[in-house]
Amino acid sequence: MSERLIAVYEVAGPAAEAEKTARAIAYEETVEVPLDFPLKASIRENVVGRVAAVAPTHEGRWRVEVDFPAALAGGRLGAFLNLVYGNASLWTDVRLVDVRFPASFLGSFSGPNFGLRGLRELLGVQGRPLLATALKPMGSTNEEFAAAAAAFARGGGDIVKDDQNIVDTSLESFRSRVDAIAKALSRENKSCLYFPHLSAPQEELEERLKFILDRGLRGVLICPAIVGLDTLRRLAASHRAVFMAHPAYSGAFYAQRSQGIEHSLYLGTLMRLAGADISVFPNAGGRFSFTRDECLSITAKARAPFGHLAAMWPAPGGGMGLGDAETMAADFGTDAIWLVGGRLLMHAGGPEAGARAFREKVLACASGA
Amino acid sequence: MSERLIAVYEVAGPAAEAEKTARAIAYEETVEVPLDFPLKASIRENVVGRVAAVAPTHEGRWRVEVDFPAALAGGRLGAFLNLVYGNASLWTDVRLVDVRFPASFLGSFSGPNFGLRGLRELLGVQGRPLLATALKPMGSTNEEFAAAAAAFARGGGDIVKDDQNIVDTSLESFRSRVDAIAKALSRENKSCLYFPHLSAPQEELEERLKFILDRGLRGVLICPAIVGLDTLRRLAASHRAVFMAHPAYSGAFYAQRSQGIEHSLYLGTLMRLAGADISVFPNAGGRFSFTRDECLSITAKARAPFGHLAAMWPAPGGGMGLGDAETMAADFGTDAIWLVGGRLLMHAGGPEAGARAFREKVLACASGA
Numbered sequence: 062m063s064e065r066l067i068a069v070y071e072v073a074g075p076a077a078e079a080e081k082t083a084r085a086i087a088y089e090e091t092v093e094v095p096l097d098f099p100l101k102a103s104i105r106e107n108v109v110g111r112v113a114a115v116a117p118t119h120e121g122r123w124r125v126e127v128d129f130p131a132a133l134a135g136g137r138l139g140a141f142l143n144l145v146y147g148n149a150s151l152w153t154d155v156r157l158v159d160v161r162f163p164a165s166f167l168g169s170f171s172g173p174n175f176g177l178r179g180l181r182e183l184l185g186v187q188g189r190p191l192l193a194t195a196l197k198p199m200g201s202t203n204e205e206f207a208a209a210a211a212a213f214a215r216g217g218g219d220i221v222k223d224d225q226n227i228v229d230t231s232l233e234s235f236r237s238r239v240d241a242i243a244k245a246l247s248r249e250n251k252s253c254l255y256f257p258h259l260s261a262p263q264e265e266l267e268e269r270l271k272f273i274l275d276r277g278l279r280g281v282l283i284c285p286a287i288v289g290l291d292t293l294r295r296l297a298a299s300h301r302a303v304f305m306a307h308p309a310y311s312g313a314f315y316a317q318r319s320q321g322i323e324h325s326l327y328l329g330t331l332m333r334l335a336g337a338d339i340s341v342f343p344n345a346g347g348r349f350s351f352t353r354d355e356c357l358s359i360t361a362k363a364r365a366p367f368g369h370l371a372a373m374w375p376a377p378g379g380g381m382g383l384g385d386a387e388t389m390a391a392d393f394g395t396d397a398i399w400l401v402g403g404r405l406l407m408h409a410g411g412p413e414a415g416a417r418a419f420r421e422k423v424l425a426c427a428s429g430a
Numbered sequence: 431m432s433e434r435l436i437a438v439y440e441v442a443g444p445a446a447e448a449e450k451t452a453r454a455i456a457y458e459e460t461v462e463v464p465l466d467f468p469l470k471a472s473i474r475e476n477v478v479g480r481v482a483a484v485a486p487t488h489e490g491r492w493r494v495e496v497d498f499p500a501a502l503a504g505g506r507l508g509a510f511l512n513l514v515y516g517n518a519s520l521w522t523d524v525r526l527v528d529v530r531f532p533a534s535f536l537g538s539f540s541g542p543n544f545g546l547r548g549l550r551e552l553l554g555v556q557g558r559p560l561l562a563t564a565l566k567p568m569g570s571t572n573e574e575f576a577a578a579a580a581a582f583a584r585g586g587g588d589i590v591k592d593d594q595n596i597v598d599t600s601l602e603s604f605r606s607r608v609d610a611i612a613k614a615l616s617r618e619n620k621s622c623l624y625f626p627h628l629s630a631p632q633e634e635l636e637e638r639l640k641f642i643l644d645r646g647l648r649g650v651l652i653c654p655a656i657v658g659l660d661t662l663r664r665l666a667a668s669h670r671a672v673f674m675a676h677p678a679y680s681g682a683f684y685a686q687r688s689q690g691i692e693h694s695l696y697l698g699t700l701m702r703l704a705g706a707d708i709s710v711f712p713n714a715g716g717r718f719s720f721t722r723d724e725c726l727s728i729t730a731k732a733r734a735p736f737g738h739l740a741a742m743w744p745a746p747g748g749g750m751g752l753g754d755a756e757t758m759a760a761d762f763g764t765d766a767i768w769l770v771g772g773r774l775l776m777h778a779g780g781p782e783a784g785a786r787a788f789r790e791k792v793l794a795c796a797s798g799a
Contacts, residue, residue: 289658
C-alpha cells in the first residue's frame, strides 16, 4: 500500500457532524467535487482522503484524522500545505492541529542547518540556555545600534538580532547598518553572534544574505510568513546559515483557537520543516496571549524526533523581565534561547548591565545548577 | 511633512480600551518597546505610529486608525505587511480592515498585467461576465482532463483552469499534462484560455512558468498564500502573463471576523497590489461561509480606483449552480468571472452541454440585457 500522511483536525461536534466535516475535508482537499460526483473507482480508492478517526476532546470539540496518500504532497512544502489546509482553511471551524509524516516525505527536506547541537558548537556554549536580545527601537542611528550590540556582548550575551521591524528599505542603508554593527561586535572579541533581519523584495534576498555571510556573520532573522515558508526552505537549503524565524504576520494562523493551525504545528513543526534553526514565539504571561501549554507544545515539537531533521531551538520572548527567569528555566530547561528585548535594554545600568543581570539568570539555569 | 500610510483596525471596546489598543499597535509595529522606554524625541515624532481616529462600529466593535510614516514600508510588500500587521497579528482581537496608501507607495507596484480591460481584449469579449471552470477531479488522466477542457471550449467557455489541488509533483508530469490539455484546446480553435496551476518549489517556479508561456498559453492559476505574496508580485512584475489568484491556505487570515485581515483587504486589495489579474473567492451561499457583503466588498476593492493599478476581476465560485445565475448577475454585474466547477462538469449532458447552459446565463447578464 502507498505511504500515508495523516492530518489531524479539531472540528465542531456532535460526532455525526464531526465525521461529516472530516469526510468533507477528505474530498475538498483532494478531488474537490460534490459528494454525488461520479468518481472512478481508482480515484475514490487512491486519491480521496480517508477518515481514520473521530474522537471527542476534553474541550468539547472533536478530533478527526484524515489519512491522505503521501504521494499527493510529493515531498514538497507547497503541495503539502495545499493538501492538508488549502480549501479547508476557508471553513470557519476547522483547525489543523497535527500532522504525522511518513519518512519518505521528511526525506525530501534538509531541515535546520545548525539546530540545537550545531549552534552550541558555533558558540562554544554547553549546558545552559542562550541569551539573546533584539536591537531596537527602529529609527536609532547605526552608531546607537552598534553601541547597544557591543554592550550586550560585553555583558555576556550570546545572540543579538535586529528587531523584525527594522527592514532597511534600501540595500545601501542595509549594508552600512549591518557593517557598523558587525564591526562594533568584532572589536569586542566575544563569541556573540549577530543576526541581521533578512527582509527585502524577493529579487534582493539572495544578495542581502550573501552580503551577510561574506561579512563573516553566521545567521539571519527572517519572517517566514512574510517572505513565504518555501522561501525560507529554499534559502536554508542553499546557504549554510543559522535561520532564526520570527512569527511576524503569522498570528492569524493560530490566534483564534477554533480555526487555523495549532501553535505547535505552525511555530514548531512547520518552521523546523522549512529549515528554521530557531523559532521565536511570545512566551505566556508577556504582552501576547499564548498559554503556557501552547509554549510547551511548540517547544516539544521543536525538540522531538522528526525524521533526520536536526532539533530546533525554542526562543520564547515578548515582554520578559528578570522576574520571569525562574519560570523560563522551569518551563524550557537548558535547550532554549531566552529572547529579552526592551527590559534588558532599559536596565538601570544600561544594556551591558542588563545583559549581565540576565546572564546570571541563564547561568543559574545551567545543567545540574 | 512626510507621506503617511493609514491602517484601519477593528478592536474591542469600550472607547478607552480601543484607544489603548490603537496606541499599543502604533508602538508594537514600529519601535516595539515598553511605553515607558526613554525614546528620543526624533523617534517619537518621526517613527512611532499615531492614533488618528477611534469610533464605534455598528457591530459593537471599535474602528481605530493608526497613521504610520509611509517611508517605513518603503514601497515594499514585505515591509508593508510587517508594518501594518506584523506583531499585531499575534493579538487575538485585532483585525486589520482597511489601508489607505499614499500614491508614492502604490507607484512602486506594477499591479495586474492585464486586469479587467486587458483580459477582455485578450479574449475579444465585451459587455458580459466571463465563464470559467476548473479541471477536476485530481487523479484523472491527461486525456480525461484534455477532453473536459475541449468540451468546455466547444460549449463556449472562456477560461479553463487547473483545480488548485492539481500540483504535478514532477516537472515531467507537469509538462506532459499541460501539453495534452493545451493541444486539445488548440484543436478546438476557440478563444478559450487555459491557466495551468503554477505550483512548485520556489527553485522551479520560473521554469514552469516559462514552459507555460513558451507553449503559447497566456496565464496561470497561483495560490499566493502558499507560494508567498511577494513571489506573486515578483513573477507578475517579470512575466507578462495573466495571474489568477486562488485563496487556498489563506482562509485563516480572514475566516474569524474578530481577528486577521478583512476579506476585502486580503482578497481584494492585497491580491491586486501583488499583481493578480483575477481573484478567486467563494461566493456567498456556496459551501464556504463568506457573506454577500464580504463578496461585494472584495468586488468593490477589485474594481475601485487604486493609483495607476489596473482593475482586477472578481471571480466568485465554490459550489455555484445554474440556479444561482440571476443572483450572480445581480450581485457582480458584467465585470466578473463566474467560476463554475463540479456542477458544470456534472451536467446531465456532459461538460459541453454544461458550459452551454451556463453560457446562456452569462449572455443573459450582458450589458443592457
